[in-house]
Amino acid sequence: MRFIKQHISIIFPLVAILLGLEFFIVFDRATKNYEESLRDGYAMLVVAKDEMSIDDFKAWDSHVYRVAEIEKESIVSRVDTTLNKDKVTTIHERMPNFYSIKLDSYLDDEGLEGVKQNFLKSDKVARVETFDTVHRSNYGLFSFIKFSFQTFIIFMSMLGFFLIIKQMEVWNYLHADRMKVMNIFGASLFLRSKVLINLAFIDAIISAMLASAIFYIIQNSWVRGSNIAILKDNIDKLFSAYDIFSLIMASIAIAMVAVFLVVINVKEE
Amino acid sequence: MSNIILARNLSLTYDNEEKIISDATFSVRKGEFVFITGPSGSGKSTLLKSFYGNLKPVEGKLIMGGLDMLTITKPKLQELRTHLGIVFQDYRLINEWTVERNVVLPLWIAGYSKEVQATQAKRLLHHVKLSGKEHKYPLELSGGEQQRVGVARALAKNPFLILADEPTGNLDEYSSNVIWDLLENACQQLDTTVVVVTHRIPTIFNIPYKHLQIDSKGKVHEVH
Numbered sequence: 001m002r003f004i005k006q007h008i009s010i011i012f013p014l015v016a017i018l019l020g021l022e023f024f025i026v027f028d029r030a031t032k033n034y035e036e037s038l039r040d041g042y043a044m045l046v047v048a049k050d051e052m053s054i055d056d057f058k059a060w061d062s063h064v065y066r067v068a069e070i071e072k073e074s075i076v077s078r079v080d081t082t083l084n085k086d087k088v089t090t091i092h093e094r095m096p097n098f099y100s101i102k103l104d105s106y107l108d109d110e111g112l113e114g115v116k117q118n119f120l121k122s123d124k125v126a127r128v129e130t131f132d133t134v135h136r137s138n139y140g141l142f143s144f145i146k147f148s149f150q151t152f153i154i155f156m157s158m159l160g161f162f163l164i165i166k167q168m169e170v171w172n173y174l175h176a177d178r179m180k181v182m183n184i185f186g187a188s189l190f191l192r193s194k195v196l197i198n199l200a201f202i203d204a205i206i207s208a209m210l211a212s213a214i215f216y217i218i219q220n221s222w223v224r225g226s227n228i229a230i231l232k233d234n235i236d237k238l239f240s241a242y243d244i245f246s247l248i249m250a251s252i253a254i255a256m257v258a259v260f261l262v263v264i265n266v267k268e269e
Numbered sequence: 270m271s272n273i274i275l276a277r278n279l280s281l282t283y284d285n286e287e288k289i290i291s292d293a294t295f296s297v298r299k300g301e302f303v304f305i306t307g308p309s310g311s312g313k314s315t316l317l318k319s320f321y322g323n324l325k326p327v328e329g330k331l332i333m334g335g336l337d338m339l340t341i342t343k344p345k346l347q348e349l350r351t352h353l354g355i356v357f358q359d360y361r362l363i364n365e366w367t368v369e370r371n372v373v374l375p376l377w378i379a380g381y382s383k384e385v386q387a388t389q390a391k392r393l394l395h396h397v398k399l400s401g402k403e404h405k406y407p408l409e410l411s412g413g414e415q416q417r418v419g420v421a422r423a424l425a426k427n428p429f430l431i432l433a434d435e436p437t438g439n440l441d442e443y444s445s446n447v448i449w450d451l452l453e454n455a456c457q458q459l460d461t462t463v464v465v466v467t468h469r470i471p472t473i474f475n476i477p478y479k480h481l482q483i484d485s486k487g488k489v490h491e492v493h
C-alpha cells in the first residue's frame with residue numbers, strides 16, 4: 001500500500017503536467033489549423049479608381065497575401081444581361097476596379113481596421129469593406145475558447161508543479177538518511193541518487209504512458225461524440241505518435257530535475 | 270607516514286562561537302588502538318566527525334593518512350572515506366535495506382560483484398554472530414544486533430582505519446564482547462588502526478592501547 005502511494009504521489013502530478021502540456025500542444029495545433037481556415041475563408045473588398053497590382057497593395061500593408069481582381073464582366077452581367085456591347089464598354093470604362101484581398105493571418109478587429117486605414121491613405125482607393133461583423137462573431141467565440149482552455153491548462157500545470165514540490169519534500173524525508181550514510185561511506189553522487197533515479201525514471205515512463213492513454217481516449221470517444229467543431233474538424237491532428245515521444249522526454253526531464261534538486265539539497269551533517 | 274592521524278593545535282566548532290575541541294595536539298600511529306573518553310557533550314563525536322571529514326578544522330591542522338583535512342578536495346575526501354570503517358553511536362543503518370545489503374554497503378560502493386558481496390556478507394555476519402539474519406531488516410533487530418551489523422559494515426572492506434563511536438553504548442555484555450573481540454582482532458591480525466570513543470574502557474582488554482581523554486573544556490589529554 002505504501003509502495004503504491006509513493007508512486008501515485010509522483011505519477012499523479014506528472015500526469016497533470018503532461019496533460020497540460022499535451023493539451024497545449026494539441027490546442028495550439030488545432031487553433032492554428034482553425035485560424036488558417038478562418039483566414040482562408042475571409043477576404044476584404046477594395047474599390048479602387050485605378051488598376052492595381054499585388055505589389056501596390058503589399059506596399060501599403062504587409063498583411064496582404066493574395067489579391068484577386070473581380071472581373072467587371074461578371075459584375076455587369078449580374079446586373080443586366082440585356083445591354084449591348086457598346087454600352088457595356090462605356091460602363092466598363094467608367095467603373096472602378098474591384099479587388100478581393102486575402103490576408104496572411106487571422107487579424108482581430110483592430111488589425112483589420114489598421115489594414116483598412118493603410119489602404120485608405122492612398123487616394124487611389126475609394127472604399128474598403130472589411131465585413132467585420134461576420135468576422136467578429138467568428139473570432140470572438142474562437143478567442144473565448146482559446147482563453148478558457150489556456151487558463152485551464154495553466155491552472156492544471158501549476159497544481160502539478162505544486163504537487164511535485166510537495167513530493168520532493170517527501171523524497172527528501174524518505175531518502176535523505178540513506179544518502180547521508182552512503183556519502184559518509186564515500187559513495188559518488190550517482191550511486192547516492194541511484195535508487196531515487198530508478199524510482200523517478202519508472203514513474204516518469206508510467207506517467208507519460210498514462211497521459212498518452214488518457215489523450216487517446218479523449219480523442220477517440222469524447223471529441224468524436226462532441227459538437228466542438230474546432231476539435232472535430234481537426235481530429236486527426238489532435239494526437240500523433242510523435243507526441244508520445246515528446247511526453248516521455250518531458251516527463252523524464254521533469255522527474256530528473258526534481259531528483260537532482262532533492263539529491264543536491266541533502267546536507268552533510 | 271606512519272602517523273595515520275596527526276592533529277596539531279586542532280580546534281573544532283559548529284557555529285564559530287564556542288570551540289567544542291580546542292587546541293588539541295595528538296597523533297595516532299598505524300596499527301594503534303586508541304580509546305577516546307570524556308564526559309557527555311565534551312566533543313568526542315565531534316572529534317570523530319572531523320576524522321571522516323564531516324567537520325573542517327577552524328584552527329590548527331588535521332592530517333588523515335597524509336591528507337590535509339582543511340584543504341582536501343571532494344573527490345579525495347570521497348576516496349578517503351571508502352577506506353574508512355565507521356561505526357556510529359546511533360547505528361545509522363539503512364532501514365529499507367536488508368541486513369545483508371547493509372553489511373556490504375562499502376563493497377557495493379567499491380563496485381564488487383554480487384557474488385563477492387554475498388560471500389563477504391555471509392562471512393561478516395558469521396563473525397558478528399548474526400548468521401541467519403541476512404534477510405531481516407534493521408528495525409526487526411534488537412539494538413545490540415543492529416550495532417553488530419554496524420560493526421560488520423565497518424569491517425567489510427578491510428579499512429585501514431576504523432572509527433567507532435560508542436560501539437557498545439547501551440549493549441548487553443554478550444554484544445559488547447563480540448564487538449570488542451572483533452575490534453581487537455582487526456587491530457592485532459590485520460594491523461588496522463582503531464579509534465574507539467567510549468564512556469568506559471572494558472576491564473578485560475587484551476592488547477595495548479592509547480588513551481585520549483577530552484575534558485569538559487574541550488582539551489584533549491593523552492593519559493597513556
Ligand SMILES: Nc1ncnc2c1ncn2[C@@H]1O[C@H](COP(=O)(O)OP(=O)(O)OP(=O)(O)O)[C@@H](O)[C@H]1O
Nearest residue numbers: 269283289307308309310311312313314315316358
Ligand atoms: N550538529 C551540531 N550542531 C551544533 N552543535 C552540535 C552539533 N552536534 C553536537 N553539537 C554540540 O557539540 C558539543 C559536543 O557534542 P558531541 O556530540 O561531540 O559530544 P559527545 O562527547 O559525543 O557526547 P556523548 O557522550 O553524549 O555522545 C555538544 O555541546 C553539542 O551540543
Ligand SMILES: [Mg+2]
Nearest residue numbers: 313314358434
Ligand atoms: Mg557522542
